[in-house]
Amino acid sequence: MNWIDNLRRSFFDWSAMADVLPSMISIGLKNTLILAAASTVLGVIIGMVLAVMGISQSRWLRLPARIYTDIFRGLPAIVTILIIGQGFARIGRDIFGPSPFPLGILALSLIAGAYIGEIFRSGIQSVERGQMEACRALSMSYGQGMRLIVIPQGVRRVLPALVNQFIGNVKDSSLVYFLGLLASEREIFRVGQDQAVVTGNLSPLLLAGVFYLAITVPLTHFVNHIDARLRLGKQGRGPGPASGLVEVSELAAAPSGPHSITGVANCDNRHFRGGTLQIRDLSMAYGELEVLKGVDLDIPAGTVTCIIGPSGSGKSTLLRCMNRLVEPKGGDIRLDGESILAMRPEKLRRRVGMVFQHFNLFPDHTALENVMLALTKIKKMPRQEARRVAEARLADVGLAARRDHRPAGLSGGQQQRVAIARALAMDPEIILFDEVTSALDPELVKGVLDLMATLGRQGMTMAVVTHEMGFARRVADQVVFMDEGRIVEAGSPQQIFDDPQSVRLKRFLAEVL
Ligand SMILES: Nc1ncnc2c1ncn2[C@@H]1O[C@H](COP(=O)(O)OP(=O)(O)OP(=O)(O)O)[C@@H](O)[C@H]1O
Numbered sequence: 001m002n003w004i005d006n007l008r009r010s011f012f013d014w015s016a017m018a019d020v021l022p023s024m025i026s027i028g029l030k031n032t033l034i035l036a037a038a039s040t041v042l043g044v045i046i047g048m049v050l051a052v053m054g055i056s057q058s059r060w061l062r063l064p065a066r067i068y069t070d071i072f073r074g075l076p077a078i079v080t081i082l083i084i085g086q087g088f089a090r091i092g093r094d095i096f097g098p099s100p101f102p103l104g105i106l107a108l109s110l111i112a113g114a115y116i117g118e119i120f121r122s123g124i125q126s127v128e129r130g131q132m133e134a135c136r137a138l139s140m141s142y143g144q145g146m147r148l149i150v151i152p153q154g155v156r157r158v159l160p161a162l163v164n165q166f167i168g169n170v171k172d173s174s175l176v177y178f179l180g181l182l183a184s185e186r187e188i189f190r191v192g193q194d195q196a197v198v199t200g201n202l203s204p205l206l207l208a209g210v211f212y213l214a215i216t217v218p219l220t221h222f223v224n225h226i227d228a229r230l231r232l233g234k235q236g237r238g239p240g241p242a243s244g245l246v247e248v249s250e251l252a253a254a255p256s257g258p259h260s261i262t263g264v265a266n267c268d269n270r271h272f273r274g275g276t277l278q279i280r281d282l283s284m285a286y287g288e289l290e291v292l293k294g295v296d297l298d299i300p301a302g303t304v305t306c307i308i309g310p311s312g313s314g315k316s317t318l319l320r321c322m323n324r325l326v327e328p329k330g331g332d333i334r335l336d337g338e339s340i341l342a343m344r345p346e347k348l349r350r351r352v353g354m355v356f357q358h359f360n361l362f363p364d365h366t367a368l369e370n371v372m373l374a375l376t377k378i379k380k381m382p383r384q385e386a387r388r389v390a391e392a393r394l395a396d397v398g399l400a401a402r403r404d405h406r407p408a409g410l411s412g413g414q415q416q417r418v419a420i421a422r423a424l425a426m427d428p429e430i431i432l433f434d435e436v437t438s439a440l441d442p443e444l445v446k447g448v449l450d451l452m453a454t455l456g457r458q459g460m461t462m463a464v465v466t467h468e469m470g471f472a473r474r475v476a477d478q479v480v481f482m483d484e485g486r487i488v489e490a491g492s493p494q495q496i497f498d499d500p501q502s503v504r505l506k507r508f509l510a511e512v513l
Pocket of ligand 1: 286288291309311312313314315317318331498
């Protein structure tokens with residue numbers, strides 16, 4: 001059993017470990033943490049700049065970011081550390097004095113920055129486009145949308161990868177000893193190695209290994225825990241997302257009865273001040289593709305206009321022109337007589353709200369926070385007042401009890417009703433609904449349509465792109481049939497559904513009814 005004895009002497013010399021332990025903690029651990037933390041912080045700053053440059057529209061910003069990343073990711077860490085630490089030693093001495101420690105931090109930061117930049121860039125680009133659309137529809141500028149929603153969401157998504165990078169820096173910090181650190185600047189590895197030379201065995205290095213693991217393993221698990229917490233949030237009181245049928249029975253059991261949404265009784269007396277839209281000779285193209293070709297349409301105040309037509313006929317594009325999520329190529333749209341093309345888009349979108357097919361709720365925010373966000377950040381409402389308004393709007397859509405739930409904890413129908421509450425909270429004169437029930441399971445469609453019908457009765461001006469012909473027939477004041485970028489027919493539901501004139505509309509109705 002000689003080899004067991006050898007192993008024990010090499011790795012488990014307890015007295016050698018005990019001797020090195022104090023300097024391992026007071027010198028090695030301290031310096032390793034300083035190197036790793038400082039280079040991660042600097043790396044995050046460099047990485048954030050690189051990420052913003054990397055997603056910029058300008059290739060003159062993208063190109064240097066790309067070159068930087070390729071160089072510092074491509075070089076082995078030790079090469080960068082030696083080039084920076086020794087190549088710039090004189091400048092380093094002039095700036096920082098004799099210690100190579102700051103240059104070591106700089107070298108680690110430059111390496112980390114390249115990786116962190118890529119992490120941030122992919123995180124930001126992984127945020128769905130709909131999130132920015134929702135921000136813009138809530139009258140945020142591009143910068144506000146990035147700052148308040150897209151970047152925080154992207155960063156949260158890459159939190160585990162960032163911590164991996166910190167762990168990488170903890171490990172890479174062991175390479176800085178090549179620069180010839182002063183005794184008091186040694187990191188964990190160097191302290192262990194020096195002592196290993198003195199004792200003639202590897203026990204101090206084994207202890208160094210244990211120190212590295214003691215830093216990195218708990219950190220990984222802690223971050224996984226935080227990540228799960230951030231993703232799912234604190235689930236609010238009451239049941240989680242129940243089956244669709246449970247939700248339907250919840251709605252039916254609500255105080256105001258099955259034909260309106262919970263709490264709508266509270267706002268049945270409400271009357272919206274709807275605005276008027278006049279669309280004249282509107283055209284719009286995506287590059288060469290002409291999508292709208294001279295559209296004329298009047299949407300009177302307090303009325304519901306349903307826009308129907310085959311896929312690709314330009315319905316969503318027409319809607320998006322009304323709040324300038326896309327810019328028309330020609331023609332004009334007037335809101336209460338004033339051309340929307342002359343307005344600042346953010347100002348226009350306060351007056352013209354929008355609800356999307358895929359809800360586009362902010363996943364890191366509870367239902368209440370989703371509704372409050374634009375009130376506090378855009379309308380600059382005091383928090384207490386914003387909270388009161390948001391609670392009232394959530395009650396209007398029957399979701400008072402679920403205000404502390406995040407979108408992931410709500411059914412599709414509930415998410416869509418939160419999205420409607422979010423649009424309503426801004427007090428718009430007009431709301432645009434873009435196929436808002438198309439992504440919902442069949443049993444949840446009715447709750448959302450009933451809510452929209454109630455809003456229509458209360459005088460909200462609404463433009464609704466829909467495939468729900470029953471809803472259009474029942475609720476619309478006018479129905480507009482579009483095909484190939486033109487309005488082919490418009491009229492009352494009776495005219496459109498019972499007495500279609502054009503061959504195209506007859507064929508469309510034969511397909512869908
Ligand atoms: N961002 C875009 N870039 C390029 N083309 C687009 C874009 N968005 C839409 N289109 C094209 O414009 C045309 C009209 O699209 P639009 O979404 O307005 O139609 P729609 O009637 O709403 O269709 P659907 O009912 O399928 O949503 C389609 O041919 C579509 O492929």
